Amino acid sequence: MGGYDIIGDVHGCATALKELLDVLGYRVNASSGAYEYPDRQAIFVGDLVDRGAEHVDVLQIVKRMTDGGSAQIVMGNHEFNAIAYDTPHPDRSGVFLRPRTEKNSKQHKAFLEQVDADARTDYLDWFMSFPLWLDLGGIRVIHACWHEPSMREVRAALGSDRFSSREQFIRATTKGDPLYEAIEVLLKGPEIELGTHGMPPYYDKDGHARTKARVAWWKDDATTLRELAVMDGNFETADGERYPTLPDVEVAESERSFSYRGEVPVFYGHYWRSGRPQAGVDFSRRTACVDFSAIKSGMLAAYRWDGEREIRDDHYVNVMN
Secondary structure (H helix, E strand, C coil), X not given: CCEEEEECXXXXXXXXXXHHHHHHCCEECCCCCCEECCCEEEEECCCCCCCCCCHHHHHHHHHHHHHHCCEEECCCHHHHHHHHHHCECCCCCCCECCCCCHHHHHHHHHHHHHCCHHHHHHHHHHHHCCCCEEECCCCEEECCCCCHHHHHHHHHHXXXXXXXXXXXXXXXXXXXXXXXXXXXXXXXXXXXXXXXXXXXXXXXXXXXXXXXEEECCCCCCCCEHHHHEECCCCXXXXXXXXCCCCCCCECCHHHHCCCCCCCCCEEECCCCCCCCCXXXXXXXXXXXXXXXXXXXXXXXXXXXXXXXXXXXXXXXXEEEC
């Protein structure tokens, strides 16, 4: 394999995906209908679905590529959630593993409306086959956080890096189960409790109240709450005031344990970055985010990896959506 092109969260944006594949040099095979590139492979970081208006095209494009061997993919939290939303709870009639609340139904609305029931069943089965991570020797790919203790928990529970039964998936959606906690870290990222550091709740981009902040696990030298907690959005307190600056106080070692210190480059999505990739924010020597908010009038981004051991900002490729 000559190299990999790691593609960020697509979220139903087929027009941007086709443009990005074209810019990267992928061409449609007239026989299979799949985008291909000689001696290269695309890798998707998950979150193909929800939010966008072109779900059917996105799913057809990526499935043809994975079926034909010109792409690989890891599971994102939106694929995981879609499976859970569709899976009945084994012990509670009329209840599903992901509760069908107004909030959850709104999140899945585009996928449910655009993909008919029969096709949706087939795609959900396909989602279930996705690995939770890829370790390809020269690079590693995960949706939200590369965390080897959580991966060991997954391997112990599943016997591999992916789900193979409904029973396993039930465990993964049961709060308090070690498998649930591991999946939360890998697909949604670790979090730090703000209240224990004297900080109030805040409202996120979707208007939901939060008491925890995402952890900047990609910073291998972060030791303080200000460095470690991801609070760089326009968040507000419950009173509608701008969220206060976090204190520059050192946090416990247990709260720093997610920091990635490996030597192999890790690529991930999930975090809704924006603008031109910035060193120390979007990428470091060994980590690179490829999610640049395609669905929010941002960019659909990819990183073109050619064997380098350290991330290079000139290897990012993007198209505006």
